Amino acid sequence: MLEDLYRELIMDHYRHPQNRGRLENPTVQVELHNPLCGDELELQLIVKDDTVEDVRWTGQGCSISQSSASMMSQALKGMARDRALKLVANFQAMMHGEDFPYPEVELGDLEALSGVAKFPVRIKCALLAWEALSKALNQSES
Amino acid sequence: MLEDLYRELIMDHYRHPQNRGRLENPTVQVELHNPLCGDELELQLIVKDDTVEDVRWTGQGCSISQSSASMMSQALKGMARDRALKLVANFQAMMHGEDFPYPEVELGDLEALSGVAKFPVRIKCALLAWEALSKALNQSES
Amino acid sequence: MNLSRLREDFPALHQRVHGKLLVYLDNAATSQKPKAVIDAISRYYAYDNANVHRGIHALAERATVAYEGARARIARFIGAPAPETVVFTKNASEAINMVAYAWGGVHVREGDVIVTTPMEHHSNLIPWQQLARRTRATLRYFGLTPDGRLDLSNLDQLIDERTRIVAVTHVSNVLGTVNPVRRIAQRAREVGAVCLVDGAQSVPHMPVNVQELDCDFLAFSGHKMCGPMGVGVLYGRPELLAQMEPFLFGGEMISKVTLEEATWKDAPHRFEAGTPNVGGVIGLGAAVEYLEAIGMENIWRHEVELSRYCIERMREAIPEVIIYGPEGERAGLVCFNVPGVHPHDLAQVLDRDGVAIRAGHHCAQPLMRLLGTPATARASTYLYNTKEEIDIFVSALIRAKEFFA
């Protein structure tokens, strides 16, 4: 069902994206794009004391990639780096229909994106922001 | 019918090839091979005063290529260069099921090979000696 | 053209998708296949299957006759002077790469110029970028006019004496523009350059005659013209093919081989290393037979009319729709965007209405950048599409727009 994909929460984030924009002084930034469709995403983080203090992102893409970035950025603020990495793993598992590797780290609102798993071509859209996050967190390792 | 291909005359020439061997003093010689099957043929001529005075050939190949070379060599001896070129054209026409371009030049015994035209893969075998002849005659142009 | 009869020939068109009748508008990516083609392939595998050229037995003979017969038919279809000018590849991309390696690798040197356009499919762009990089030649691009045509105003400076090859698409897979390739090929000839035409989007849809275009190479793909996948065609002028060294080596293409070296057969076999896709080529032969029976002129007229109708209906229904490419006569494909709705989302929602369109960069990222958008939606037609299908598509588009509003 189309409604599994375009849940209300997703459409809300698409219409009103959170943390869209650029930071003055990011400690790390990553640019990624999806060669299948041309979607682009730039993610900026301020990671201090192993904590994600701030997040911004810009980019062009479909409702799924944009809302995924938006919801991710919301979940991320103030999160410990370790926990953020676990969140990435859980999100990826959800997209691939696998069990969460870290059930103690909850996805919360992000579960709204679980329906994407039924649309194989769109999984890459949902994952774009998370790939960027994974790269950024690895780069910000001190 | 297989009998169209392997006529008695052809088998005779295959079993008792004519003019097989090498000349001491050829005026022209040509080596050819058929990449489809590995058949090889070396043709030697003595062409003097625009006449094919002598012919020899060696090579390895199937009954069709060998008998074609043998019969050709027989027809050729003492033939004027011009007439030999016309014979080549007629023989090629016979193989491709076309009208003889020079009906005045008769194929004689060589007509025994006409059945080959019905076996597309074997046409190349029958033509090998004639291609060599055509090359040799062109090279021997004074 | 009796559309409803013709549609009966295509089994794929009569299925339901998500409960809706399929409206297939992704023909620029690949076309559907008529039963005649599917059956020709099945019949070949069921009765005549053998390796070609070297076999003496009955099946090998039948397979060889059918394979070479298809070559002759395809040569006639594009007005080629002889069957030997038609080389079979696996797709249009391989055909273009073959020219870039086998012709370009020999004839293009440092300081030479390769001319192409910013509306090329990646398959007619990256091989030339790479050739330029390997040879240190310069890559030069046509300009585009605001309405999406090639700017010919500087043709004589663009294609100059330093130019070795001009590679240009006949029909753009994004803009639908029909390029004046005859004129471009003429200019190339004047300066002693060769001209390769990418016919992937023209040969399936309109009459194309290589001798009238007077081009040196023409590349296209069978799968976009009712044929199976896995078969492409490279037409080359006989003199050029005769000069070209082979590019892939192996069985079928050799003359004499020793442990030290090898010599080659003549074209086209020289360029067909290994076992060819006999079944695929026979399928393409059947496709050409099918298209000829309908008539390429008829197909072209039908598609021009469909795209005109499509654009008109879209503008009526969604006035703010952005349509890329020229006004007036254009090929039967329409790239567009609905402001506020990403093309992926459009394609997804349309799919649920049974309408298959494509969304993305259409393998033309540089053109996307020029158009100022990362992606577009594309509806592309073929001989079997109808105005009723366009109507369904436009209604679905309206619903999709409302869904995202």
Add this chain to the structure above:
Amino acid sequence: MNLSRLREDFPALHQRVHGKLLVYLDNAATSQKPKAVIDAISRYYAYDNANVHRGIHALAERATVAYEGARARIARFIGAPAPETVVFTKNASEAINMVAYAWGGVHVREGDVIVTTPMEHHSNLIPWQQLARRTRATLRYFGLTPDGRLDLSNLDQLIDERTRIVAVTHVSNVLGTVNPVRRIAQRAREVGAVCLVDGAQSVPHMPVNVQELDCDFLAFSGHKMCGPMGVGVLYGRPELLAQMEPFLFGGEMISKVTLEEATWKDAPHRFEAGTPNVGGVIGLGAAVEYLEAIGMENIWRHEVELSRYCIERMREAIPEVIIYGPEGERAGLVCFNVPGVHPHDLAQVLDRDGVAIRAGHHCAQPLMRLLGTPATARASTYLYNTKEEIDIFVSALIRAKEFFA
């Protein structure tokens, strides 16, 4: 194996040729196709046909799932560590050329050594000759023992520290020899060379596991293993594929493209430029499914037994027959000559008895020269051949011999 049931699966085997029931013994050239494969291809074109990877609509999704599913199945079939190690090409020849260009072009330099054997098919010989010529590397050959095996006595000198690549066939398409490729690959590894195995005549007939062989590359063709023409496979070790630059450029294989340059996707897509042969790959997937159900061990045992029986019967019937290749266990193909009868003539006369064999150099001219004959006849079997067919073949052989006596 229930042969008569199994034969029902192959429509081509039940036809008459010149009034006689077909006895198809040209399997080393190409195999016949079971109905399951022919139907899988027809079904794909009739219902699921679409271009893969970039499409959002239902057909594109189905086609992509089927295409990548076939890749995974084929990877499992050869024991590959991951689907991404399987690259689809148009045939084995292209797969080998790809390694010669894309790996060899980068890693082989002047003075380096390429090792191969004199029993190679031209497709695994000429690409290396040409690579050696382009790079000024040295080509070095294994010796052959009198009974047609590789001479391993000087293995350590042959494959030395200067060696970059060793290219060897798993099974000879002329001698039927099964080469000890695991041992050769090990020696290659010791000196830091890579080892490419030509599996065109092994993968269709016996269990092959790339991790057990421990080879770096394996090339084979779908059409020799019940699959359609137009699909080949290159397996490559993940680390090697990751290092390799692409070789054909175009759609499907790129990541980011500007007017100036381009970057590539990861393997395997990086090596699959242009629209792939989706229908063909799905057909090969169905072929692998078919073969797996019968069991590769069973197929191998059946063929070993058939060739043993065939050689025995031939020697009984025509004591002067010359049979090429080793005694003992060998693959299910027999190259031979009947003194006084040219192989072409044999093949021709056998054809009239409904028996399809091959005659010629079998794309192995250097080996023919070593064997001292310009050509041989070849009878080659597959899973569906029977001892009764061997009997028919041998009877026909006797008649042919008498015909030419």
